[in-house]
Amino acid sequence: MTADAPDIPVSSRNQNIGTVVITVLPFLGLLAAVTMSWNEAVGLTDLMLFLGLYVICGFGITIGYHRMLTHRAFEAVAPLKAALLVAGSLAIQGAAIDWAVDHRTHHAFSDKEGDPHSPHHGFSSSVWGRLQGLGHAHVGWLFDHNRIDQERYAKDLLQDRMVVTISRLFPLWILLSFAIPFALGGAITRTWTGAFTGLVWGGLVRLFFNHHVTWSVNSICHVFGRRPFTANDRSTNNWLLALPSLGEAWHHNHHVFPTSAFHGLGWRQVDLSGIVIAAWEKLGLVRNVRRPSAEQIGRKRTAAAGA
Numbered sequence: 277m278t279a280d281a282p283d284i285p286v287s288s289r290n291q292n293i294g295t296v297v298i299t300v301l302p303f304l305g306l307l308a309a310v311t312m313s314w315n316e317a318v319g320l321t322d323l324m325l326f327l328g329l330y331v332i333c334g335f336g337i338t339i340g341y342h343r344m345l346t347h348r349a350f351e352a353v354a355p356l357k358a359a360l361l362v363a364g365s366l367a368i369q370g371a372a373i374d375w376a377v378d379h380r381t382h383h384a385f386s387d388k389e390g391d392p393h394s395p396h397h398g399f400s401s402s403v404w405g406r407l408q409g410l411g412h413a414h415v416g417w418l419f420d421h422n423r424i425d426q427e428r429y430a431k432d433l434l435q436d437r438m439v440v441t442i443s444r445l446f447p448l449w450i451l452l453s454f455a456i457p458f459a460l461g462g463a464i465t466r467t468w469t470g471a472f473t474g475l476v477w478g479g480l481v482r483l484f485f486n487h488h489v490t491w492s493v494n495s496i497c498h499v500f501g502r503r504p505f506t507a508n509d510r511s512t513n514n515w516l517l518a519l520p521s522l523g524e525a526w527h528h529n530h531h532v533f534p535t536s537a538f539h540g541l542g543w544r545q546v547d548l549s550g551i552v553i554a555a556w557e558k559l560g561l562v563r564n565v566r567r568p569s570a571e572q573i574g575r576k577r578t579a580a581a582g583a
């Protein structure tokens with residue numbers, strides 16, 4: 277990857293309308309869910325749909341889109357690779373190749389000109405400037421961001437037929453992201469009300485958290501937290517987000533060792549995605565799992581602080 281800033285073409289209006297819908301709709305779903313639970317406790321089916329799909333789609337992003345596809349931190353057997361890419365697509369954060377391109381660009385220009393979602397670059401150090409930076413890194417960048425040259429940042433992925441096919445089917449995954457909780461809610465409760473509340477909890481509320489937790493890694497994990505290593509960017513480790521982010525909030529570690537399949541380093545840094553990858557490695561479902569050696573970690577650790 278080269279280090280000069282990419283060309284940024286003019287923003288597409290349709291893309292922005294889609295972004296508005298997909299950012300506002302889950303929020304409305306959350307409001308509906310809160311209103312409903314005011315009168316009646318949340319049902320077990322809805323809760324299970326929310327949690328189950330949150331974890332499946334979350335791992336789709338963290339293990340599938342991020343560690344496997346974008347950083348090639350391990351290789352998975354074909355059915356698992358396909359399942360991970362579909363699970364990531366169901367989180368509606370963009371088609372697999374687009375997500376990988378954005379994220380590779382983030383690593384190539386971290387907190388510098390060309391980074392699609394830095395909370396620092398281009399913002400003043402005043403309180404207002406910092407808030408603007410956080411807002412931009414969290415969600416604002418989705419609106420003023422344009423797809424960067426795929427040939428340049430995803431040449432390897434464009435040659436992978438499975439990745440290309442699953443990326444092209446993105447509209448289908450969007451539809452299924454809502455249809456699956458609707459159908460499951462209806463089938464389990466055998467009522468239309470169950471289908472509707474399944475859609476709200478397993479679809480919209482789940483998406484709200486899938487989105488905002490991922491976006492928090494981009495915003496909060498470049499501002500608040502510890503920085504135990506020497507790094508060329510402002511990334512941080514944030515333990516508060518470690519569990520909901522399924523291990524991605526050890527983001528400073530990740531910037532220092534981007535190709536590592538494990539973001540938590542040591543047992544105190546719980547990394548659920550890393551635990552799952554290690555289990556799959558034992559079962560022979562993934563191979564060539566990359567991890568930094570103790571010597572590499574020691575070399576990067578600054579004298580200043582421990583994680």
Ligand SMILES: [Zn+2]
Nearest residue numbers: 382494511527
């Ligand atoms: Zn980052």
Ligand SMILES: [Zn+2]
Nearest residue numbers: 379383530534
């Ligand atoms: Zn990354």
